[in-house]
Amino acid sequence: MQTSIVLFTCDLRLSDHPPLRAAVHGGGQVVPLFVRDPAVDRAGFAVPNRLAFLADCLRDLDAGLRERGGRLVLREGDTVTEVCRVAAEADADEIHMAGDTSAFACVRERRLRRALEADGRRLYVHDTVGTAVAPGAVTPASSDHFAVFTPYFRRWSEQSLRSVLDAPRAITVPAEVRSAPLPERGEVSGVSPQLCAGGETEGRRRFTAWLRSGVHTYASRHDDLAGDATSRLSPHLHFGTLSPVEVVCRARATGGADAEAYVRQIAWRDFHRQVLAARPDAAAHDYRTHRDRWRDGKDAAAEAAAWRQGRTGYPLVDAAMRQLRQEGWMHNRGRLLTASFLTKTLYLDWRLGARHFLDLLVDGDVANNQLNWQWMAGTGTDTRPNRVLNPLAQGKRHDPDGAYVRRWVPELANVEGAAVHAPWKLPEPERSRTGYPEPVVSLAEGLERFKRARGRS
8 A cells, every 4th residue: 555744834724734635545555654853953943932822733633634634743853864754654756845945844855855765665745835935936037036025026926826625534543653742832831922723624614704804904004013914914924723725715705905915925925935946055144244234232232132032112112022022922013013113223234134023923934934034124125225224213103192012011001102112201209210211312313313324314
């Protein structure tokens, strides 16, 4: 009887899963396999929030497989070594997995293909598992990738998406293939207190609820910080408990400008992956350099620490940074503002911010995180690389009565209305009672320093 392996990576679901569908349709037995690779730990990506969410995802995936007569096989060790070992144990001829774009994933795929072929086995890599449109599926005439989003989105929108696949009804797993115990969220220390739950079941519940009650006001409310009107589906897209193809198809089926505005955000996600696939060094190096000489030294280190702690003296920045620590997630408008503040008001290296985000974000991945940071630092694909987001103007526009700030900065909970955005203007007795810090730098000084650094003053 033929046996196939499905290697799960960032695609921890049963619905709309091309590698799993191909393996099941091939007939015979299937080994659903996930490998906990210590190389991920060594690279600094195995952080508490994502490990806790991963534990939820693996347990939910195992439960779904058991409902269909199967089970998840977990191994720990080098991915290539463990896949080859399982293939030998199960006498598997075919291994199916999703394509990915990071440098780590590409090296893993090449190593795995060589090792399997040496054993007379075949590796099948499936596109559009983690993206709606495959990286490289659309390219401009003069380059191997789009460097500007708008023309990319135009072409992306013209693509016909593959059909959404149902989850398999039955899966038979060879009894002799052993599994390590599945992890539990409670085993992970250092998790953000309000971290959301993981798993396909939770992801599909959230998505269905979002389509019923959230997507219809997305265009007008997605920047409303206090309203918290985004989908919060990014962790599920990162871990693949939701399919981008299904998300786009179901959102489009609801119709309207709001649904299209949401679909545009999925296209941004695909855009970053096609950039990283073509320029893998952009994960650590400027995509477009301005030869920045980022500040360093004691003052810079102190300001970076204040930024991480949410004590910069600018309430909207600090609220977003505290939300990140508390939830392992941050509102998208907050991400833009905090990144602009670090790189352009403090003029500190975008890599410092990107690393801190990856240390805490449950949805943190190389493509979205690094390239969004570069976008805000002006070293990436932004066509206006010197734009600066003013926290006071952002507060007036996206948190006009200060509700978001009061939610996350309790020192200022008794400051009423828009005054919460500029506590340094409060009368002295009231200001002292808050215990809230003075601004680490004036906005005017930070802006002038940035302009000088970029040769624009």
